[in-house]
Amino acid sequence: xxxxxxxxxxxxxxxxxxxxxWPNKTITKAPTWGSVCLRDGNQALMEPMSVExxxxxxxLLVDMGFKEIxxxxxxxxxxxxxxxxxxxxxxxxxxxxxxxxxxxxRPALIRGTFEAVRGAKRVILHVYNPTSELQRRVxxxxxxxxxxxxxxxxxxxxKELAASQPETHWTFQYSPESFTGTELDxxxxxxxxxxxxxxxxxxxxxxxxxxxxxxxxTSNIYADMIEWVCWHIMCRDSIVISLHTxxxxxxxxxxxxxxxxxxxxxxxxxxxxxxxxxxxxxIITLAGNMMTQGVDPCLDFSDxxxxxxxxxECTGMTVDPRHPYAGKLAHTAFSGGHQDxxxxxxxxxxxxxxxxxxxxxxxxxxxxxxxxLKEIVRLNSQSGKGGTRHVMEEEHGVTLPPDLLxxxxxxxxxxxxxxxxxxxxxxxxxxxxxxxxDRKVPxxxxxxxxxxxxxGREITATINVHGTTEVxxxxxxxxxxALASAMRERFGIEMTVLGLEERAIKGKSGSxxxxxxxxxxxxxxxxxVWGVGMDAxxxxxxxxxxxxxxNRSLANVPTI
Numbered sequence: 001x002x003x004x005x006x007x008x009x010x011x012x013x014x015x016x017x018x019x020x021x022w023p024n025k026t027i028t029k030a031p032t033w034g035s036v037c038l039r040d041g042n043q044a045l046m047e048p049m050s051v052e053x054x055x056x057x058x059x060l061l062v063d064m065g066f067k068e069i070x071x072x073x074x075x076x077x078x079x080x081x082x083x084x085x086x087x088x089x090x091x092x093x094x095x096x097x098x099x100x101x102x103x104x105x106r107p108a109l110i111r112g113t114f115e116a117v118r119g120a121k122r123v124i125l126h127v128y129n130p131t132s133e134l135q136r137r138v139x140x141x142x143x144x145x146x147x148x149x150x151x152x153x154x155x156x157x158x159k160e161l162a163a164s165q166p167e168t169h170w171t172f173q174y175s176p177e178s179f180t181g182t183e184l185d186x187x188x189x190x191x192x193x194x195x196x197x198x199x200x201x202x203x204x205x206x207x208x209x210x211x212x213x214x215x216x217x218t219s220n221i222y223a224d225m226i227e228w229v230c231w232h233i234m235c236r237d238s239i240v241i242s243l244h245t246x247x248x249x250x251x252x253x254x255x256x257x258x259x260x261x262x263x264x265x266x267x268x269x270x271x272x273x274x275x276x277x278x279x280x281x282x283i284i285t286l287a288g289n290m291m292t293q294g295v296d297p298c299l300d301f302s303d304x305x306x307x308x309x310x311x312x313e314c315t316g317m318t319v320d321p322r323h324p325y326a327g328k329l330a331h332t333a334f335s336g337g338h339q340d341x342x343x344x345x346x347x348x349x350x351x352x353x354x355x356x357x358x359x360x361x362x363x364x365x366x367x368x369x370x371x372x373l374k375e376i377v378r379l380n381s382q383s384g385k386g387g388t389r390h391v392m393e394e395e396h397g398v399t400l401p402p403d404l405l406x407x408x409x410x411x412x413x414x415x416x417x418x419x420x421x422x423x424x425x426x427x428x429x430x431x432x433x434x435x436x437x438d439r440k441v442p443x444x445x446x447x448x449x450x451x452x453x454x455x456g457r458e459i460t461a462t463i464n465v466h467g468t469t470e471v472x473x474x475x476x477x478x479x480x481x482a483l484a485s486a487m488r489e490r491f492g493i494e495m496t497v498l499g500l501e502e503r504a505i506k507g508k509s510g511s512x513x514x515x516x517x518x519x520x521x522x523x524x525x526x527x528x529v530w531g532v533g534m535d536a537x538x539x540x541x542x543x544x545x546x547x548x549x550x551n552r553s554l555a556n557v558p559t560i
Contacts, residue, residue, distance in 0.1 A: 012217035015184070015224035022223050022262035030290055030298040032266040033283060034068040034124075034242065035061050038083075039102055040280055041270040042072070045315055053314040054083045055092070060310045061271075062094060065299045068124060070100035070268070074116035075109045081116055088120045098171065100124035105154030114161040117168070124207065125162065126173040127154050131190055132181030144186055151176070151190050155197040172198050173207035175244070180212045184228055192234045200238040207266065208233065211244035212255060219251045223258035230263035242266035245281045247273060252281040257289070271311055272319050272326065288325040292363045301325070303370040331366045331376045334422075336384025339377045343390040346373065379423040381416040385409040388428070395425040396432075397506035401518050404530045411435050436532035437544075439551035442466050443487075445544055450479055457482050461543065465491075479539050480519060483546050493550060496522040500545075502538060519545035521553070529553045 038057060042048050049057065054072075061069050071087060072080040084101065087093050099120060103113040105127050117123050129150045130139065136147055155174065162170040174194045176187045191208050200206035210229060212222055222245070230241055243259045243266065245252040256267055273282030284304075287297035301307055304326045308319050321329040333339050338361050345359035352358075357365040366373060377383075377390035388409040392398045400408060415431060416423050423431070446462040446469065458475045459482035474486025480500055487493050501518045515538045520528040531549025535541040 012221060014221055015228060017224045017228055020224055020227055020262075022227050022258060023220075025261040027257060027260050027290060027293065027295060030287070030296060031243075031260055031264065032068065032240065033066055033287075033299060034070060034100065034266060034268040035066045035270065035283070036070040036100075036244070036268050036280065037061065037270045037274070039070045039072050039100075040268075040276065041274040041315070044274060044276045044279070045317070047316055048079070049314055051079060051083045051086060055086065056310060057314045058087065058092070060307065060314075062097060064301060064307070067096060068098050068100055068266075070102060070124075070126065073102045075103060075112040084116050088117065093120065093122075095121060098122040098124050098169075100126055100173070102126045102128070105129035105150050107153075107157055110154060110157050111161065114165065118165060120168055122169045122171075124171045124173050125158055126175065126207075126209070127158055128175035128177045128209075129154065130178050131176040131187055132178035133183065134181055135178055144189075148190050148193055152193050152197060155194040159198060171205070171207060172200070173209055173242070175209040175211055177211060178213045179210045180214060180216045180222065180225070184225060188229060188232055191229075195234055195239065200235060202237050205238050205240050207240045207242050209242040209244050209266075209268065210259075210264075211268075212246055212252070213244075215246050215248035215252060215255065218249075219255040219258045222255045223262040226259045226264055227262035240265045242268060243281075244268040246275060247278040247281065250278065252279070253285050253289070256281045256286060271307065272317070272323065274315060274317055284326055285324050288364065288369075291368075301369055305370055325364060325369060328375075331362060331364070331371065332378050333361060333376060333387070334378060334380050334382050336382060336386055339383055339390060340386025342377060343386045343393075346390075374425070379412055379416060379428065380421070381413060383409075383413065383416070383423075388412050391425050391428050392432070393506065396429050398432075398516060399503060399506065401501055401520075401530075403520065403528075404518055404532075407530055408432065408435065432532075436530070436548055436552070437534055439531075439548050439555070440464075441551060442554065443491075443547050443550055445540075445547050448479075448483075448540070448543055450482070450539065459483050459486060459543070461486060463547075480542050480546055483543050484521070487546075487550065494524050495550070495553075497546070498522055498528055500542060502542065515541045517541040517545040519549055521546070521549040523553045526553070 038054055071084055074081045074084045093099055101113050101117055103109045131147055136142055158172055176182055176190050179187055198206050210226060233239060241264045243256050243264045245255045269281035269283040271284055273279040284301060287299045290297045308326050312318060319326050321327045323330055333342055341360035349359055366376060374394045377387045379387050385405050389405055392400055411431060412423055442465055444464040446464050448459055448461040451458045453475055456475060456477045457479050459479050460473050461483060463470045463472060472486040472490045474482040476482035476485050480497055484495055484497050498520045503516055505514060505516055514534045514536055516534045519531045522528045529549045529552050531545040533541040533544025533548055535544060
C-alpha cells in the first residue's frame with residue numbers, strides 16, 4: 001500500500017481553554033441569519049449570476065425571511081454595481097431588510113462602496129483584511145503593526161463616510177479574514193482596535209465576524225476560539241459575534257453549531273452550502289437541524305422543492321440527492337428493514353395521541369418542508385414487503401392481506417433484480433394489474449346474476465373461455481362459493497376457497513369507485529394461489545378474484 005504524504009502537513013495547535021463551557025450548552029434559539037449567497041456563493045460559480053438571476057435569488061431570500069443579505073462586492077465589477085443599484089433605485093429592498101456590501105480595507109474601494117449604496121435605507125458595511133500569520137508573511141509582507149494599521153485606518157474611513165450619509169442606517173462589520181490562521185491574541189488586538197474606533201453601543205451594535213475562511217481544525221477547536229474571543233473582546237454587550245465558516249474539512253455545519261454554543265450571535269452562510277472550494281456552511285441544513293431539535297429556525301423553508309428549483313435555475317448548481325433536507329432522496333429508504341420500520345412508524349403515528357413526529361429512520365416529517373410521505377419509501381432489489389406495502393397503501397390506497405403482500409413483494413423484487421433499476425409507484429401498480437387483475441386467459445367473467453336460495457346463493461355466470469361463451473350455474477353459501485362450485489362442475493377444476501377479504505380503496509368514496517376483493521384458493525398439489533378482483537360492484541369484484549386465482553394457477557404462477 002502506498003503511504004500518503006502526511007509529513008508535509010502539521011497538526012493545528014489546540015486552544016488552552018481549560019474552563020470552556022460550550023460543550024455543556026445547547027442551541028435554544030436561532031441566530032441572526034446573514035445570507036452571502038449573492039456574494040460568496042456567486043463568486044464561486046463557474047458562470048456568475050446575471051442581474052436578473054440575482055434579483056430572483058434576492059426575492060427568494062426575502063421570502064424565506066432573511067433580514068440581512070449580502071448583495072455583493074459592488075466595486076468588483078459592473079454587474080455587481082448594477083445589481084446593487086437596481087435593488088436601491090427600484091425600491092426592491094423591504095424596509096426591515098438590511099443589505100450588506102463587502103469591501104477590502106482599501107481607501108479607494110471603501111469610498112466606491114459607500115457611493116454604490118447611496119440612498120439605501122439600511123446597510124451593513126462589511127470591511128475586511130487578512131490577519132493570519134501566513135498571509136502576513138507571504139502576501140502582505142507586513143508585521144502585526146502593519147496589518148493592524150490597515151484595519152484601523154479602514155475603520156476610521158468607514159466611520160467618517162457613514163457620517164456623511166446620515167439618511168442611511170449603518171451597521172459596521174469587521175472581519176479579520178483567515179481568523180482561523182491568526183494567533184488569537186493578535187486577532188483580538190485587531191478587533192478591539194477597530195471597536196475602539198467605531199464606539200458601538202448596546203443600542204447600535206457593531207458586528208465582529210470571525211470567519212473560518214479556511215477550515216483548518218476540528219470543530220471543537222473553532223468553538224474554543226469563539227468562546228475565548230467572547231470572553232476577552234471589549235464592549236461585548238455592544239458586539240454581535242458572527243460566524244462565517246467554510247467546509248474544507250467537511251465539518252462546516254458542526255463548527256457553526258459548536259460556535260453558536262460557544263456564544264456567537266449570528267451566522268453567515270449560503271443556501272445548500274455553495275461557496276469557494278468545498279463551500280460555505282449550509283444554512284438549510286443548520287436551520288433544519290434546529291427545527292428537529294424543537295427550535296424555531298426563524299426561516300421559512302416549508303416549500304423546499306420550490307427553493308431548490310429557484311436555486312438551481314439561478315446558480316446552475318445541483319442540490320445533491322442526499323442533501324439532509326432538500327435532496328430528492330433525503331427521506332427515502334430502499335432497504336427492506338428500514339421500509340418496514342418506517343411503514344409501521346407511520347401507522348403508529350396516525351393513531352398516536354402525541355404532538356411529536358416520531359418515526360423510525362426519519363428525523364423530519366417530509367410534509368413539514370413541502371414534500372410528500374409517498375416519496376419516503378421506494379423500491380429496488382434491496383426492498384421487501386414493507387416497502388411494497390407502503391407504496392400500495394400511500395400511492396394506490398390498497399392494503400393487501402399479509403400473505404398476498406408476501407406474494408406480491410416477491411414479484412416486485414423479481415422485476416427489480418431483472419432490470420437492475422428502481423421500481424417506481426406507477427410500475428408497482430402496473431405489475432399488480434398484470435399479475436392479478438388482468439389475468440383473463442383462459443377464463444374471463446363477462447356478466448353474472450344471482451338469486452337467493454335456501455341457505456345460500458345461486459350464481460349464473462357468463463364466462464368467456466378462449467373466445468367461446470359459456471353459461472354456468474352454481475350454488476353455494478355465497479357468490480364466491482357458488483362460482484367455485486359452478487367451475488368445478490362445468491370445467492372440472494378442483495378448488496377450495498380458503499377465505500375472502502373485501503376492502504374499499506383507501507381515500508376513495510362513492511358508488512363509482514372500485515371495491516377490491518382478495519381470495520386465496522387451494523388447488524390440488526400446490527400452495528394457495530391468490531386472486532384479486534376490482535369493480536364498482538362488490539359481488540363482481542369477488543367473482544373476478546376467483547377467476548384471477550384460477551387463471552394464475554393454470555399459468556403455474558409461483559406461490560409463496
